Amino acid sequence: MFTGLVERTGKILSISQPAAATASLMGGITQLIVDAGKGYETNVGDSVSVNGCCLTVTSNKFQMLAFDVSSETLKLTNLGDLGEGTEVNLERALQLGDRLGGHMVSGHVDGVGAVVSVGKKPEGWELRASLSKALSRYVICKGSICLDGVSLTVNTVDDHTDHTEITVMLIPTTVSLTSFRHLAVGQRLNIEVDLVGKYVERLTQRVR
Numbered sequence: 001m002f003t004g005l006v007e008r009t010g011k012i013l014s015i016s017q018p019a020a021a022t023a024s025l026m027g028g029i030t031q032l033i034v035d036a037g038k039g040y041e042t043n044v045g046d047s048v049s050v051n052g053c054c055l056t057v058t059s060n061k062f063q064m065l066a067f068d069v070s071s072e073t074l075k076l077t078n079l080g081d082l083g084e085g086t087e088v089n090l091e092r093a094l095q096l097g098d099r100l101g102g103h104m105v106s107g108h109v110d111g112v113g114a115v116v117s118v119g120k121k122p123e124g125w126e127l128r129a130s131l132s133k134a135l136s137r138y139v140i141c142k143g144s145i146c147l148d149g150v151s152l153t154v155n156t157v158d159d160h161t162d163h164t165e166i167t168v169m170l171i172p173t174t175v176s177l178t179s180f181r182h183l184a185v186g187q188r189l190n191i192e193v194d195l196v197g198k199y200v201e202r203l204t205q206r207v208r
Contacts, residue, residue: 002049004102004144004151006089006178010034010050012082013064030074031058032067036090040065047093047107051179052149052190053077054093054107077109078148078188087179089149102151103144106195111135113147115187116165125170126155127183131191136164138193138201146192150178 013033034050042048042065046057053073059066074080082088093107094100113131129147131139136159139145143154145166152168175181 001094002054002091002102002105002107002149003094003098003100004052004105004146004149005091006150007091008037008040008177009087009179010036010040010065010090012084012086012088014084015069015079015082030069030071032069032079034065034067034088034090036063036065038063040090042092049089049091049093049105049107049149051077051079051082051088052105052107052146052192053079053109073109076111077190078112081188087182089178091149103146104195105146105149105151105192108192109190110138110193111191113189113191115183115185115189117185118170118183121169123169124172125175126167127170127180128165128167129189129191130163130165133159133162133164135191135193136166138197139164139166140197143197144194147189148179149190150174150180 013035015032017030042057042060044057047054055067057065058068111132113129116128116130119126139154139157141154141157145152145154154166156167158165170180
């Protein structure tokens with residue numbers, strides 16, 4: 001479980017299939033290596049949110065974190081879009097007793113959206129992003145959403161025939177401490193909607 005409050009950014013050193021991937025057990029596995037910087041303490045087996053994706057640390061030597069990424073994760077997230085040197089948002093999983101400062105985030109990405117525009121406002125930056133109609137039913141004005149691992153509040157929800165566009169406000173601190181300082185129009189974003197809405201939908205569905 002995460003909060004969507006990014007602790008720091010890291011840089012991708014490599015993303016490729018290791019030589020061992022030819023073996024049947026490792027087939028389809030891609031290894032992601034991230035330079036997390038000094039002082040970012042983790043243990044092998046820990047869960048870390050990388051751009052909103054919950055991944056398991058498989059090695060943590062010399063501030064470099066390694067993760068095994070499945071083909072399913074690459075297909076459903078933007079991790080496959082990223083190259084060497086790209087900044088990613090990092091957050092370690094909550095520990096029992098930690099403060100929940102953002103909102104409840106599972107690290108299980110629901111889908112991928114895209115940046116429509118980023119505009120400077122007096123109080124920060126307004127980000128407009130598009131997402132699918134399948135996801136938009138879980139999004140409400142003033143509700144929570146997680147974009148690339150960042151907990152944000154939805155300001156507006158505009159439904160169109162084949163997609164939905166939302167706006168969120170990025171304060172200067174968010175921009176300076178996350179990968180959002182590099183946002184570009186058309187860039188794909190990992191989206192995790194509020195998990196409470198998904199549970200409510202499931203529980204209220206009529207059992208056939």
